[in-house]
Amino acid sequence: MQNHPDLAEVLTAVGRFLEREVRPALKEKDSGLAFRALIASHLCQLSSAELGFEEAQDRAELEGLSLLYPSAEEARSAQDAPRSRRKAVLGALNQRLAEEIRGGLSDPQRSEQLARHLQQTLRTRLMTINPRFDSAADVP
Amino acid sequence: MHEELSVWLEGLLGEAGQVRSFEPLAGGACQDNHRVEFVPAARPDEKIRLALRSDATSKLPGSLDRAAEASVISAARAAGVETPRVRGLAKDLLREGAVSCALDWVEGTAIGRQIVGSPGLAAAREKLPGELAVQLARIHSIRRDAHPSLLPARLGWSDRGEHVDPVLNTLGALRKTLDEMPEAHPALEWAFAWLVAHTPPPREVVLVHGDFRTGNFMVTPEGLRGILDWEFAHWGYPEEDLAWICLRDWRFGVLDKPVGGFAERRPFYEAYEAASGRAVDLQAAHFWEIWGNVHWAAGCIYQGERYRSGESSDLELIAVARRAAEMEYEALRLIEKGAR
Numbered sequence: 458m459q460n461h462p463d464l465a466e467v468l469t470a471v472g473r474f475l476e477r478e479v480r481p482a483l484k485e486k487d488s489g490l491a492f493r494a495l496i497a498s499h500l501c502q503l504s505s506a507e508l509g510f511e512e513a514q515d516r517a518e519l520e521g522l523s524l525l526y527p528s529a530e531e532a533r534s535a536q537d538a539p540r541s542r543r544k545a546v547l548g549a550l551n552q553r554l555a556e557e558i559r560g561g562l563s564d565p566q567r568s569e570q571l572a573r574h575l576q577q578t579l580r581t582r583l584m585t586i587n588p589r590f591d592s593a594a595d596v597p
Numbered sequence: 598m599h600e601e602l603s604v605w606l607e608g609l610l611g612e613a614g615q616v617r618s619f620e621p622l623a624g625g626a627c628q629d630n631h632r633v634e635f636v637p638a639a640r641p642d643e644k645i646r647l648a649l650r651s652d653a654t655s656k657l658p659g660s661l662d663r664a665a666e667a668s669v670i671s672a673a674r675a676a677g678v679e680t681p682r683v684r685g686l687a688k689d690l691l692r693e694g695a696v697s698c699a700l701d702w703v704e705g706t707a708i709g710r711q712i713v714g715s716p717g718l719a720a721a722r723e724k725l726p727g728e729l730a731v732q733l734a735r736i737h738s739i740r741r742d743a744h745p746s747l748l749p750a751r752l753g754w755s756d757r758g759e760h761v762d763p764v765l766n767t768l769g770a771l772r773k774t775l776d777e778m779p780e781a782h783p784a785l786e787w788a789f790a791w792l793v794a795h796t797p798p799p800r801e802v803v804l805v806h807g808d809f810r811t812g813n814f815m816v817t818p819e820g821l822r823g824i825l826d827w828e829f830a831h832w833g834y835p836e837e838d839l840a841w842i843c844l845r846d847w848r849f850g851v852l853d854k855p856v857g858g859f860a861e862r863r864p865f866y867e868a869y870e871a872a873s874g875r876a877v878d879l880q881a882a883h884f885w886e887i888w889g890n891v892h893w894a895a896g897c898i899y900q901g902e903r904y905r906s907g908e909s910s911d912l913e914l915i916a917v918a919r920r921a922a923e924m925e926y927e928a929l930r931l932i933e934k935g936a937r
Contacts (some may be wrong), residue, residue, distance in 0.1 A: 491819075492910065493912050494912055495624055500916055500919075508677075548780065548781070554781070554783040554786075555782065556781075558783055558787050560792055561790075572933070575925075576785075576926070576930075579922050579926040579929070585675060586919050586920065587920065587923060588852075591852075592930075595932075596845060596852045597852075597853060597855050597861075
């Protein structure tokens with residue numbers, strides 16, 4: 458079986474092509490289109506990186522949700538399930554979480570627990586969608 | 598198309614001539630903006646530059662059409678705000694049904710990265726907090742009692758003319774946006790619950806620019822040249838504008854300069870207080886900065902849906918949508934940090 462070039466390598470290659478060959482060729486003729494070629498290149502490169510992290514990220518998010526909802530068996534069982542199953546369980550549990558928040562956060566301890574989970578999940582997601590975003594910075 | 602445009606501009610400018618160039622301007626995700634050069638027949642060596650701002654194919658929620666925007670610009674100019682003059686409005690000029698607005702051309706740049714970082718603009722950056730504070734105080738001097746028909750009734754006023762608290766109005770609009778999203782966004786729900794529990798007290802209602810930030814004003818090495826983009830103007834509370842310019846995303850990477858990526862908060866607020874005679878409520882500003890991040894996160898997701906639904910084929914919308922988590926995280930971070 459041929460494993461390489463794999464999906465991540467293809468995306469990286471397309472991203473490089475857009476940035477190094479397409480963008481310079483467009484720059485003089487159409488700066489708007491050149492800018493879009495740059496966006497396309499970034500999207501390819503970030504997606505390529507995301508491919509490598511996605512499974513671990515999903516697992517971590519499911520683990521966090523299983524701590525918030527200990528009776529939700531699927532949060533644990535989905536951690537080793539195929540991608541489509543993981544995404545379905547994540548969608549359903551995030552829906553449940555959103556509904557709980559909308560229902561009112563009368564217990565401050567619970568509210569704090571939810572906030573910590575949300576921050577942690579976002580921090581992990583930010584590492585792939587924008588590696589330059591410094592979530593640890595004390596921004597004034 | 599140039600022919601029709603030339604005829605219209607001849608009427609507006611009161612002299613015969615020809616449109617020589619018509620170039621799209623970058624950075625208009627919401628409006629179609631163009632730079633037009635008109636050469637008068639009597640003075641062929643001269644060119645008159647104008648900005649032509651036209652309704653885009655799709656409208657963003659809460660945005661004004663060109664005619665309403667033109668009225669806001671006129672009111673702002675009458676209040677002493679430095680903003681390009683409206684030369685005229687025309688329908689069906691670029692596209693069937695779209696209204697175009699011709700504005701005086703202003704020199705300078707509105708590109709965020711240049712404004713926060715260009716070495717040639719270092720002196721301008723020193724002056725900007727003071728200059729912007731004065732402009733904002735003038736915008737906020739515009740009151741509804743003097744301009745009863747300036748904006749559509751829905752913006753802060755019920756159909757029966759009753760005042761709706763701008764905070765409740767804004768949170769109502771945000772709730773609607775969240776409800777229409779195809780996926781659950783628990784972090785936005787959490788931040789929304791915080792906003793509902795921490796609404797600032799009512800205060801005087803003023804004209805709010807609604808998108809007062811780096812990227813929406815022109816700057817030259819000499820300083821501020823004009824305030825742009827009035828499509829989100831509405832009746833509201835002053836701190837909304839004072840906080841919006843401080844959003845992390847509008848600092849264009851210069852995170853330690855909270856005001857637009859070029860200034861500290863204190864001198865900006867102090868200059869605003871001196872120019873407006875109004876004290877800045879820091880708690881309210883904190884509320885509006887958190888609201889701003891939630892609103893912008895929701896806006897990013899909405900932009901992505903415009904692409905996903907097939908309404909727009911602009912690749913930038915996909916890139917913007919993927920950045921929503923930045924604003925979600927910032928909203929939660931600010932809530933944890935508290936007002937300063």
